[in-house]
Amino acid sequence: MLPTPERLEKVRDEFFRIRWEGxxxxxxxxxxxxxxxxxxxxxxxxxxxxxxxxxxxxxxxKAGKATLVGNYAVAFQFSDGHGSGIYTFEALRALCPCCAPKA
Ligand SMILES: [Zn+2]
Ligand SMILES: [Zn+2]
Incomplete structure (x- = not known):
C-alpha cells in the first residue's frame, strides 16, 4: 500500500510536516x-x-511554496530558486528522518 498523507503542513519557514494515515x-x-x-x-x-x-x-x-501534485506527490518551490523537484509520497515517506536508518 502506498503511503498516504492525512495532513500536510508548513511549520514556519523551516520545516514541512506530514501526518501520515495511521x-x-x-x-x-x-x-x-x-x-x-x-x-x-x-x-x-x-x-x-x-x-x-x-x-x-x-x-x-526555506521553501516558499509547497504544492500538491495530483494525489501522489508534492512539489516544493525553494527559496534558492529551485523548483523542479517533485517528491512522491512514497519518496517522502522513505525520507522520514526519524525512520531513516542512522548512518
Ligand atoms: Zn532538483
Ligand atoms: Zn518516521
Whole structure:
C-alpha cells in the first residue's frame, strides 16, 4: 500500500510536516528536502547518483511554496530558486528522518 498523507503542513519557514494515515508524523527541514531533490538537474536519472553538492545548499534555505501534485506527490518551490523537484509520497515517506536508518 502506498503511503498516504492525512495532513500536510508548513511549520514556519523551516520545516514541512506530514501526518501520515495511521498516525506517523514526519518532519523534514527544507534543506534536507532540497538536498534530496530527485530532479534531473540534481540527480542522475539513470544511476541515481547525486549531482548536486549537498554542501552547496544554503543552511538557511526555506521553501516558499509547497504544492500538491495530483494525489501522489508534492512539489516544493525553494527559496534558492529551485523548483523542479517533485517528491512522491512514497519518496517522502522513505525520507522520514526519524525512520531513516542512522548512518
Ligand atoms: Zn532538483
Ligand atoms: Zn518516521
Amino acid at each position: 498516525g506517523h508524523v514526519s518532519e523534514y527541514s527544507f534543506r534536507t528536502l532540497r538536498q534530496e531533490c530527485r530532479c534531473a538537474g540534481c540527480r542522475d536519472e539513470f544511476t541515481g547518483r547525486r549531482i548536486l553538492d549537498p554542501e552547496s545548499v544554503p543552511a538557511d534555505l
